[in-house]
Amino acid sequence: MPASSSSAGRPYRSHSQPACIPCRKRKARCKLDETSGEKPCLMCKLHGSDCVFPSSANEVGGGGGGGKSPAPKRQRLRQAAKGSESGSVGDVGSPDPSLAQETPFTDSVATLPGAAAREETHVIGPVQSPDAQFIADYLSADPGSGPRARHMIVAQQEQYQPGRSVLFHSIRKYPMGYTESGTAGSSSCEVIGKLVEPIKDELIDVYVCLPRRRILGGWGANNSRGRYFRKVHQCFPLLDERAFKAQYKAEKNKISPTLLSSLYAHTIVYWRHTRRRGQYCPDLRYIWRQNSHSLYSDLHMTPSVSTISSLLLNISGRPLTSMIGNGVLLSSAISLAHSFGLNRNCLGWDISPGEKCLRTRLWWSIVIHDKWSSLTYGTPPHLRTTAHDVPEPSLAHFFEPNEELYNADAASVFVAFATLAQVLDVYLDHIYDLRRDTNDRCEDVSVDIQNRLAQWEDSLPAHLRASIIRGVNLDAPGSSNLRLSYLYIRLLAQKLGIDDSERHARQAPEPAAATQRKICARQAAQDIVHFVQELRDAALRDFWLSFNAFVLSSTVAFLLRSALEAAAVAVGGRQRAAGQQPARDRSLRLAGDMVRALRAHQERANWDLGSICIAQYADVVERLMTPDVEASEVIPELPQSVFSEFAEIDMMFPSLWDMFNGS
Template sequence: MPVVESALTSAPNNSSRNTTSHENQASNISPTVPRSTEWVQQNPQSEESPLALGSNDEQPHNLHIVGPAVTSDNQVLSDYLSSMPSASRGSRIIRPAIGNRSRPVLFTAVQKRPVGLDSNLSFAEERLQLIEKILEPFTSDLVDVYFHKANSCFPLLDEGHFRKQYRENKYAISPALLSGLYAHSITFWNSSPILSRHRRPDGRFIWNLATEAAYSQIHRSPGISTIEALILNIGGREVTALIGNGVLLASSVAMAHSLGLNHSPISWEIPQSEKNLRMKIWWALLIHDKWLSLSHGTPPLISPTLNDVPQPLVETLCGEGSFPEQALNASVYIALIETLSDEIRRVVIRGNNLKIPGAANLRLSYLTVRLLLQRIELEAEKRVRDTGDSRLLNRYMQARRTSEDILILTQELQPEHLADCWLPSSAFAFSTTVSFLLRCALETENSTAGLVQSSSLKIASDLLSALRQHKEKHAWDLGDICLAQHVDVVEKLRAMTPPEDPSAEEVLDFSSFAMAEASYLDQLFPSLWDPLQNVW
C-alpha cells in the first residue's frame, strides 16, 4: 500500500495560543476540505501527517513544496528518523501509488505569519462583520444565490461541505472567502425572488471591503482558502480594476505554485475531495489567467509546460448524483479551458440554446477570439498588400462580419441572459470591437461622406445603443467601459458634415491619419484605447 511519511522539521506545537477569541474561531479553513484531512492537535498519536495539503489556514505553518533535487536528501533523513516517535513532524512526503513511476513529492512546513505580528487581531474579520451588518438579514439568501447562479457556471466551492460548515460553524470559514462570496453574489441580487423585493446595497462599497479583507489575509495567513477568496474577487464585476485584478491574480498563482497546485494529485494518496479541491482551484486560476491576459493585453502568468494537472471532467465538477442540467453547465465551463462537445460547439458557433447558464458568455468569448485572430491576419496582410488589394479588403470584410455577430448577440440578449454568470473579461470584448470598427471606418474610407455613412461606424453606433439600453433598463454594467470610452468618439465622427458639393471635397486619406501619429489621435479622442492591441 502507498504510504504517507513524515520528516523532522521545525514545526512547534502552537496549542498554547489563546483560542477563545472570536478571531481564532474564524479560522481560514477551506470549506471544501473535509475534517479528516485537518491536523488534529489534540491527538498526538495520530498516524496522519500533522499538516494536510488542505490544512486549516489558522495554523501557524503552511506546507511548501520542495524542489526535486532536495527531496532525496530529506527522504533519507525521514527514513532514519521514522523510528523516533517523539520527534516533531512538520513535513510530508507523498509517495505515488504502486505502479506509478513518478517521484515522491515533498512538502515542508513554513511559517505563515511575519514574526512579531499579533495573531489576536484580524482585519479581515472586521471587514466581514461590517459586510454582514450591511447585508443583514439576507446573508443566507446571498449564499443561496451564489450557488444557484455563480457556482453552477463556475464551480469552485463544494456546495455540500460549504453549506454544512456555514450552518454548523460559520465562524470557521475564512473571513476573506465569505466576504468575497457575499460581494460576488450581490451582482445577482435582482435574480432572487426574495432579494429583488428589497433595496440592493451599494455593491461597489461591499466590493472594496471584500478586497481589503483579501489583501489582509494575503499578508496575515495565506492558504488555500485565500486563493479561493481571490478567485471570487477576480471573477467579480470590478472590471475597471485592471491593475488590482492583475495583482490579485499574480498573488493567487504564486500561492498556488507554493502549495503545489500545479501538480497533478491523481496518483497521490490523499482523499478524493482534496484532489478535486486542488484541481478546481487550478482550473479556475487557469481560466482567469488566459482570459484576463487576452482582455488586458498582458502575458499569461501560468506556463503550460510547468503544470501537469489534467483537464476537468464532468464527473469531477458535478460529483455523484448530479442532474443532467448540472452536467450541461459543467460542459460550458470545460469549454472555457480546452475542448468543445458537439452540443457546446453549436452554442459557440451558431449561438443556439443560449438559455444554458454561461452559454451567452461563452458565445461572446468565442467571437472575441475569432475577431482577434482576424485582426492578426489583417495586420499580416497589410504588410504585404497594397491598400486597394482585394485580398486585404476581404480581410476587413471578414473582421467586420464578426463584429456584426457581436452586435447581433448583444441586441438579442434577454433579461435572463443579462442576469446570467459572465466573466469580467467579457466587458473588454465590447471595447475592442468598437475600437476595431472605428479603425476600419478610418482606414477604408477616404472622404467625410464615406466615413459618416460607413457600415463600420453604423455597427459601432448600434452596439453602443444596445449597451446603453441594457444599462438603462436592466442595470447591466458590463458595457460601462465601452460606453465611457467610445460614446463621445462615435458621436463626433457621426456629427461630421460632408460638403454640399461632393465633387468639391478633397480626397482625404483617413488611414494615414489614423495610423501615422498615435499621440495625435490620443489627443483628439483621449478615451480611445484598445487593450487587445498589446497581444499582437
C-alpha cells in the first residue's frame, strides 16, 4: 500500500511499509502521526526535514508477491541531489512564465506551485558576472550541457557592459534539512490569523479595497468607513494591487502568511478608528511581537521579494516599539533588495510592466525608510547613490499608464515623498561625514539644502503645491504626513546655520547673523507647532509613517534647547536678562503648545505619534514653565557650545527609551 496511507501502527523494519528516506539515513524508526496517519513522520516533523518516501517503482510488496530490492544507494542519492542542486545560472522573475503574464510579479504576494517553487533567484555580483556570462554563453552553445547551461541576461544585449549587466542564478529556497511546513514563523502567523479572524476581510479592505463589498452592521456606501478603503496602500504602495486582489480572491492560501500577518498588524491602527461600537479589537502590541517572530523565521527559512514588503510594513508600523529591532529589519530588507537586484534599472528587462513598476516602487520605498530611519535613529544610512541606477521617482515609473487602481493624488504624494528623501540625503551626508574638517563652515550645506528644497517645491504638481507649502486643503491621502516631513527638513536646514555660527563665534563673532539664524530656526519650529495644533480628526486618522514621531520630539527638543541657551546667557551675565527673556518665553510657550496639542490628539483620536514626545519632554516642559522655578535652578550656566556638539541628534536627557523596555 502507498506509504502516505499506511497505518499508524507500522511494524518496525517493515518491508511492506518502508520507512522514509531521511529515517533510513538516520537509522531511526519511522512512525507516522497516530491521528492522521499521513506524512511527515514524527521524526521528520521533529527535525524539520523533508519527509520523502521511496517511489512506487522501488517499493516492495503491493500486488506482486515477490519482493524487489530498493534502488541502489548511489541512485537514491543522485535523485535527492538533483532536487537540491544549486548554483546554476537560471531565469529571473516568476518560475512559471505563463503565470507571470497573468499576475505580474506574483512572488510579491504568493509562492507559486511547482518544482521551481523550491528555488529562488539571486543576483550575480559584478566580480563574478563577466566570468559567469562567458561560461553560460559557452555552455548554452553545447547541446549536451544540460540544464546547467540555462542563463538569463536581464539587460538587453545591446546594453551589455562587462561587470554591469544583471545576471541571476538559482539557489535553494530553503536551508538544507528544512521544509516550508512546521516552522516557528508559520505558527506565529497562525496565532495572528486566529486573533484577527473575525475582522480579516475588513483589515484587507482597509489596506486594499477588494472587488467585492459587504454590508456589515451599518457599513454602507454612505458610511464614513468608505473613506478608509485602500488608504494605506494608496499612500505607500508596496504590493502589486491587481495581483494581490486576484490571488486573495482565488487562492488566498497561496499568499505568504508572513505578508498577510504584516498587513493585519499594520492596518489595525487605521481600522480601529472605524470599528463598530463594541466590536472586538485585538492586542496590537502582541500581534506586532508575533509578526516579528514570523519575520525573523522567514528571513532564515524562505526570504523572497514578499519578505521585503513584509519588513517595510513592520518597520513603518505603529506604534513604534523597538529602535534596534527596526534597524535590524531594515538592514535585512536592504540586503534582500540587493540580492534580488532591486537596485538595478529594470526598464529594459524582459519582464511585465507591472513587475517593473513594483520593483521600482519597492526600491524607492527602501530608500525612504533608509534615509528617515537614519535621521530618527541616529545611525548612518546604508544606501549610496552611486550603488543603484533605478530611475528617478515619477508616476510613469511607479505605475502603469493604464493603471486604474491607484489614486492620482495619493500617487503624487508618494512620488513627492520619494524625491524629498533625496533632499534629506544631502543633510545626512554632511552630519555623518566623520572625516570632514570641523572648522569648515556649514553655511554652504545649509544653502544647498534650502536650494534643493526650493527646487523640490517647484516640482510639486499644482494641486499639491498649495497643500504642502501653505498647509491648505490637505485632502489628498498622505499629504499631512508629507507636509510634516517637509517642515522638518526646513528646520534642519536652519539648524545647520545655528551650529555653524556658534562654532565660529570665537573666531569671528557675528551676533546679528547668529540672532537672525536663531529667529529663522524658531520660526521653522513654530510652523511645525502650528501645523500640529491645526490637525483635525480626519488628518489624525490619515496615513502617517512612524518616523514622524521623532519629528515631533526633535522639534520640542530644539525649542527647549533654545530656551535653555537663552536662560544660560542671561544667568551668565553676558547679556541683559531682559533681552533674553522674551526669546526664552517664546520657545517655552511653543514647546508647551506642542505638548498640549499632542495630549489632546492622543485623548481625542488615540493618535500614537505623540506618545514619544510626551514621554520624553512633558515633565521637562512643565517644570520649566513653573513660575517658581528660576533658570539658575534648572541650568546654572552652560557653555555656549554645549548643545551644538550633538545638534543633529537632539537627545538631551537620559533614559529616553525606558518606555520601551521589555517590548
